[in-house]
Amino acid sequence: MDTQGFLYTARMSNSLAKEVPEEYWDKQLIDEVGTLRELFKHIIRVRDVYTDGLRAGFIEFPGQMPSDEENIVDELERSMIDLFNELAKERVDKIQMNGQSLTLMETLTTAVHHEGIHQGQYYVALRHAGIDRPKQWETDWGM
Template sequence: MNTRIKGQIEGWKFIQNLAFDVLKMLPDEQLDFTVGKNMGTLGEQFRHIIRVRTQYTEAIENNKVADTIEKIDPNVARSKTKLLKLWEMANQRLLSVLENTDSEALEKKIIDWTHWGIESMNIHGHLNALMDHENLHNGQLIVYLRTMDLKFPKSWKSWGL
């Protein structure tokens, strides 16, 4: 893995740790909370982040964005323990794919994005889009936590929260 991709991974780790720290502080009972119509439960937010992270990883493996091959049981959204385990597995898989792919091959990788309405993206754009997606959910988590009147984990201090 080259320096640029390592830097992107460090940025992604910071971003994903924000949501992970929120998940770690919640009891199962709070995973059923929703802020309104079409927003899903808090647990469903975490399940979605895991599913899409898996989708990004599979796209790196297969050079094409598609529906996830590895499905996640919807009931997982009600269990902090199961969500934490899946979160860590999804992280390990992404890092393993990046670490075990030749640096030159990663640099040349073009991923077909037609599934999401874009022709293609190189590995850097793909990783940036993953970070953007996860940060979008961090913004949504702010709404959930503020609505629930919960204190933010220490990691969110860098965001002034």
């Protein structure tokens, strides 16, 4: 299965941590969303839940938050590669999630959708706070 779409989307999420200065990571940009640091840790946790779930045959939340000792950028990259590699494996079995039986394609689209939701939220938050968005967001999507 072609999983390049996930890699593309995850790289767009990772670009937030690479391009937005860390001085903004702990600031509440708008009331409706958490801080960037909270987002990054959430994305790592969710990617790890999906990765572990693909290995086990069932996706179970909430999973473990990454340690405060870990390097966020490194963990975003690691979690992206781990999930990409699991999604790329051939499977015939369904994946169980929230009492539903999902195909690998449905699991892939759910992971992409999750990343996209948060990209939209933080596009609004960054714009509202007057902080530049990642270059790829501007060049690829005109955001």
